[in-house]
Amino acid sequence: MDNDVYGHVNNVVYYSWFDTAVNATLIEHGVLDPERSEVIGLVVHTQCHYFAPLAFPQTVQAGVRVAHLGRSSVRYEVGIFADGAERTAAHGHFVHVYVDRTTRRPVTALPAALHTLLESWR
Protein backbone atom coordinates (compact mmCIF):
# COMPACT_ATOMS: atom_id res chain seq x y z
CA MET A 1 0.00 0.00 0.00
CA ASP A 2 1.34 3.46 -0.89
CA ASN A 3 1.95 6.22 1.63
CA ASP A 4 -0.78 8.72 2.47
CA VAL A 5 -0.59 12.52 2.36
CA TYR A 6 1.49 12.49 5.57
CA GLY A 7 4.10 10.20 4.01
CA HIS A 8 3.33 7.07 6.01
CA VAL A 9 1.06 4.06 5.80
CA ASN A 10 -2.45 5.19 6.73
CA ASN A 11 -3.96 3.85 9.96
CA VAL A 12 -6.80 1.98 8.23
CA VAL A 13 -4.32 -0.16 6.29
CA TYR A 14 -3.22 -1.88 9.49
CA TYR A 15 -6.67 -3.42 9.83
CA SER A 16 -6.30 -4.87 6.37
CA TRP A 17 -2.97 -6.39 7.45
CA PHE A 18 -4.68 -7.90 10.52
CA ASP A 19 -7.38 -9.42 8.33
CA THR A 20 -4.87 -10.76 5.81
CA ALA A 21 -2.52 -12.21 8.45
CA VAL A 22 -5.30 -14.23 10.08
CA ASN A 23 -7.37 -15.26 7.08
CA ALA A 24 -4.42 -16.13 4.83
CA THR A 25 -3.05 -18.42 7.54
CA LEU A 26 -6.45 -20.08 8.08
CA ILE A 27 -6.68 -20.64 4.31
CA GLU A 28 -3.12 -22.00 4.14
CA HIS A 29 -3.97 -24.51 6.87
CA GLY A 30 -7.09 -25.62 5.00
CA VAL A 31 -9.58 -24.62 7.70
CA LEU A 32 -11.15 -21.73 5.78
CA ASP A 33 -12.36 -21.37 2.22
CA PRO A 34 -13.97 -17.90 2.07
CA GLU A 35 -16.07 -18.89 -0.95
CA ARG A 36 -17.21 -22.34 0.18
CA SER A 37 -16.80 -22.95 3.92
CA GLU A 38 -20.11 -23.61 5.70
CA VAL A 39 -18.82 -21.54 8.63
CA ILE A 40 -17.27 -18.09 8.10
CA GLY A 41 -15.81 -15.49 10.45
CA LEU A 42 -17.44 -12.06 10.72
CA VAL A 43 -15.56 -9.24 12.44
CA VAL A 44 -17.45 -7.72 15.41
CA HIS A 45 -14.68 -5.74 17.12
CA THR A 46 -11.31 -4.21 16.17
CA GLN A 47 -8.69 -2.11 17.95
CA CYS A 48 -5.16 -0.97 17.14
CA HIS A 49 -2.36 0.86 18.98
CA TYR A 50 0.28 2.61 16.87
CA PHE A 51 3.82 3.12 18.21
CA ALA A 52 6.04 3.94 15.24
CA PRO A 53 5.33 4.99 11.66
CA LEU A 54 5.77 2.67 8.70
CA ALA A 55 6.24 3.83 5.13
CA PHE A 56 6.35 2.27 1.68
CA PRO A 57 8.63 0.57 0.52
CA GLN A 58 9.24 -0.91 3.97
CA THR A 59 8.04 -4.47 4.32
CA VAL A 60 6.33 -5.78 7.45
CA GLN A 61 5.80 -9.02 9.30
CA ALA A 62 2.76 -9.93 11.37
CA GLY A 63 2.64 -12.16 14.44
CA VAL A 64 -0.71 -13.63 15.51
CA ARG A 65 -1.88 -15.29 18.70
CA VAL A 66 -5.28 -16.33 19.99
CA ALA A 67 -6.14 -14.53 23.23
CA HIS A 68 -9.65 -15.96 23.68
CA LEU A 69 -11.36 -18.98 22.18
CA GLY A 70 -15.08 -18.96 22.93
CA ARG A 71 -18.08 -20.94 21.74
CA SER A 72 -18.38 -19.08 18.44
CA SER A 73 -15.98 -16.16 18.95
CA VAL A 74 -12.22 -15.87 18.68
CA ARG A 75 -10.09 -12.93 19.73
CA TYR A 76 -6.87 -12.61 17.73
CA GLU A 77 -4.01 -10.39 18.86
CA VAL A 78 -1.77 -9.20 16.03
CA GLY A 79 1.64 -7.52 16.18
CA ILE A 80 2.96 -5.63 13.16
CA PHE A 81 6.75 -5.43 12.89
CA ALA A 82 8.88 -3.48 10.43
CA ASP A 83 10.85 -6.25 8.72
CA GLY A 84 13.60 -7.40 11.10
CA ALA A 85 12.49 -5.19 14.00
CA GLU A 86 12.32 -6.60 17.54
CA ARG A 87 9.51 -4.32 18.77
CA THR A 88 6.10 -3.87 17.23
CA ALA A 89 5.32 -0.76 15.20
CA ALA A 90 1.67 -1.43 16.03
CA HIS A 91 -0.38 -4.06 17.75
CA GLY A 92 -4.05 -4.67 18.07
CA HIS A 93 -6.77 -7.23 18.15
CA PHE A 94 -9.96 -8.22 16.45
CA VAL A 95 -12.80 -10.61 17.20
CA HIS A 96 -14.26 -13.03 14.70
CA VAL A 97 -17.68 -14.51 15.38
CA TYR A 98 -18.03 -17.69 13.36
CA VAL A 99 -21.44 -17.92 11.75
CA ASP A 100 -23.33 -20.30 9.50
CA ARG A 101 -22.73 -19.02 5.95
CA THR A 102 -26.44 -19.27 5.08
CA THR A 103 -28.22 -18.09 8.23
CA ARG A 104 -25.46 -15.69 9.36
CA ARG A 105 -26.11 -16.73 12.97
CA PRO A 106 -23.34 -17.76 15.38
CA VAL A 107 -22.40 -21.44 15.45
CA THR A 108 -22.86 -23.47 18.64
CA ALA A 109 -19.30 -24.83 18.33
CA LEU A 110 -16.35 -24.14 16.07
CA PRO A 111 -15.56 -26.80 13.46
CA ALA A 112 -13.08 -29.30 14.97
CA ALA A 113 -10.18 -28.60 12.60
CA LEU A 114 -10.53 -24.86 13.07
CA HIS A 115 -10.72 -25.24 16.86
CA THR A 116 -7.61 -27.44 16.94
CA LEU A 117 -5.60 -24.97 14.88
CA LEU A 118 -6.73 -21.95 16.90
CA GLU A 119 -5.96 -23.76 20.17
CA SER A 120 -2.37 -24.13 18.91
CA TRP A 121 -2.13 -20.34 18.45
CA ARG A 122 -2.75 -19.59 22.13
Ligand SMILES: CC(C)(COP(=O)(O)OP(=O)(O)OC[C@H]1O[C@@H](n2cnc3c(N)ncnc32)[C@H](O)[C@@H]1OP(=O)(O)O)[C@@H](O)C(=O)NCCC(=O)NCCSC(=O)c1cc(O)c2ccccc2c1O
Ligand atom coordinates in the same frame (compact mmCIF):
# COMPACT_ATOMS: atom_id res chain seq x y z
C1 LIG B 1 -21.78 -11.74 14.04
C2 LIG B 1 -23.23 -11.53 14.50
C3 LIG B 1 -24.18 -12.38 13.64
C4 LIG B 1 -23.31 -12.03 15.94
O1 LIG B 1 -24.63 -11.88 16.35
P1 LIG B 1 -24.93 -11.55 17.87
O2 LIG B 1 -24.14 -10.35 18.26
O3 LIG B 1 -26.42 -11.54 18.02
O4 LIG B 1 -24.34 -12.85 18.57
P2 LIG B 1 -24.35 -13.22 20.09
O5 LIG B 1 -24.76 -12.10 20.98
O6 LIG B 1 -25.05 -14.54 20.20
O7 LIG B 1 -22.77 -13.43 20.39
C5 LIG B 1 -22.10 -14.47 19.70
C6 LIG B 1 -20.67 -14.47 20.16
O8 LIG B 1 -20.03 -13.26 19.74
C7 LIG B 1 -19.46 -12.59 20.85
N1 LIG B 1 -19.55 -11.16 20.58
C8 LIG B 1 -20.59 -10.52 20.02
N2 LIG B 1 -20.29 -9.21 19.86
C9 LIG B 1 -19.03 -9.05 20.33
C10 LIG B 1 -18.14 -7.91 20.43
N3 LIG B 1 -18.49 -6.71 20.02
N4 LIG B 1 -16.91 -8.13 20.96
C11 LIG B 1 -16.52 -9.36 21.36
N5 LIG B 1 -17.31 -10.47 21.27
C12 LIG B 1 -18.55 -10.29 20.77
C13 LIG B 1 -20.27 -13.06 22.05
O9 LIG B 1 -19.55 -12.91 23.25
C14 LIG B 1 -20.49 -14.52 21.67
O10 LIG B 1 -19.28 -15.24 21.92
P3 LIG B 1 -19.25 -16.82 22.23
O11 LIG B 1 -17.82 -17.25 21.99
O12 LIG B 1 -19.66 -17.00 23.65
O13 LIG B 1 -20.18 -17.53 21.28
C15 LIG B 1 -23.66 -10.04 14.45
O14 LIG B 1 -23.01 -9.35 15.52
C16 LIG B 1 -23.33 -9.39 13.14
O15 LIG B 1 -23.82 -9.80 12.09
N6 LIG B 1 -22.47 -8.36 13.18
C17 LIG B 1 -22.03 -7.65 11.97
C18 LIG B 1 -20.77 -8.33 11.41
C19 LIG B 1 -20.21 -7.51 10.26
O16 LIG B 1 -20.95 -7.09 9.40
N7 LIG B 1 -18.85 -7.31 10.28
C20 LIG B 1 -18.17 -6.51 9.29
C21 LIG B 1 -18.07 -7.23 7.94
S1 LIG B 1 -17.48 -8.92 7.98
C22 LIG B 1 -15.80 -8.72 7.68
O17 LIG B 1 -15.31 -7.68 7.97
C23 LIG B 1 -15.00 -9.78 7.03
C24 LIG B 1 -14.04 -10.42 7.80
C25 LIG B 1 -13.24 -11.38 7.27
O18 LIG B 1 -12.35 -12.00 8.06
C26 LIG B 1 -13.33 -11.72 5.89
C27 LIG B 1 -12.50 -12.70 5.32
C28 LIG B 1 -12.58 -13.00 3.97
C29 LIG B 1 -13.50 -12.31 3.17
C30 LIG B 1 -14.35 -11.34 3.71
C31 LIG B 1 -14.26 -11.04 5.09
C32 LIG B 1 -15.11 -10.07 5.67
O19 LIG B 1 -16.05 -9.42 4.94
